[in-house]
Amino acid sequence: MDQLDAMRSYCRVVEAGSFAAAARLLDTSPSAMTKVVQSLETWTGCRLLSRTTRSMTLTEAGRRFYEHCVAMVAETDRVLEELRASDRGPSGRLVISAPVSMTLGVLAPHFHAFQERYPAVELEVRLNDRPADLVREGVDVALRGRAVLEDSTLVAVPLMHFERVLCASPAYWARKGMPSEPQDLSAHDCLAYLLGTDATRWRFEREGDVQEVEVAGSMRSDNSLLLLDALRVGRGVGVVPRPLAEADLREGRLVSALADWRLEPRQLHAVYATRDFLPQRVRAFVDFMKVRMAI
Structure with a gap:
């Protein structure tokens, strides 16, 4: 050696x-x-x-x-x-840690487009909704969708801003009735995302008025796609990222409620360990995703 x-x-x-x-x-x-x-x-x-x-x-x-x-x-x-x-552009192995639901529901086409643009880059995509330890796990870039990023030692580049929506199936609303105020949710079967900052309390805001509701239900999960499936079949009401629910809302499988109340939005960040000596493939990926996600 x-x-x-x-x-x-x-x-x-x-x-x-x-x-x-x-x-x-x-x-x-x-x-x-x-x-x-x-x-x-x-x-x-x-x-x-x-x-x-x-x-x-x-x-x-x-x-x-x-x-x-x-x-x-x-x-x-x-x-x-x-x-x-200087001869071939970005190349080599690029290890990406990404959330399961957002990748399968939103990000996958962007990964494919990146490889078409940079065929010499070998992607290794690790799907996990829990934050990766970039250094210990050998991750080049982590994609994280959270309201706040805890580790200030990392470089975080915002890629995408997305709203979240309170929704349920038409059958569920017909059975339980739609809430007119956030506090009405205390009588509903609320299906919560375990890894979020609001796994037990949902926070709503409208023109300076803030209401926090303690939620409980028959199911919780650390995977948004599983929660979406439970919402479609009428198991309860949930808060989900709008990009994941957009098709269901458009086609009527889910119906939103409390539209005049704002849930805390999220941002998708590209996170990496340092600005110094950043490999070209990492910079190319982050720049590519910034452009793609702004479309």
Whole structure:
């Protein structure tokens, strides 16, 4: 293993927090990772990591060397990317973490169009509604649709603003009656999205008047497509992203209620770890999605 590869592996060990975790990411063994770090310690003449059977911590020298490795690896990757891109454009593997429902319901055609535009980029799309740890999981870009992004250390580029809508099937409204005020929902079977910020309380606003309703129902899920299916068959009332429900609303399978009340909207963001030395394929994807999602 050359020194640059060793430095890459060292960065993985530090970022993953253990030899075993880094070994899984790099598809090798913990003992191989240990040998890499030992060789770097011999090379630098410094102890880089303090290790016990249960923990691993960076020494001061290890921290400084890690910062050096990050800069060296990033600069080398940037130069290589520019040299290769001068002839063929963006290329290589691009790992994307994306929400299940939004991808299957909205985003998939945009991914296909991106690959048509940049055929040398190999997409690896990981569908999960829970936020990915970009560094530990080796994710280049995460697409997240939330009201607020918690991790301020990440770069977040807004791609799409979307409203949410309260809706149910015509049969459900015929059976239970449509609410005239948000508080009327306390008498309804409310099907909630588990991973949202409003899994137990729905917040409505109208001309400065704010009402929060504690909701409960016969079903909750961490997947919006499953909730949509339950709404179509009349299981209850739910709050769903308008882009996912648009066809059902247009064709009458679902009917919205409380249209004069505003639910907190969401934004879809493209999230990545750093602005520095951004690979060309990442920049191309984010720029491409910004244009596509604005259509």
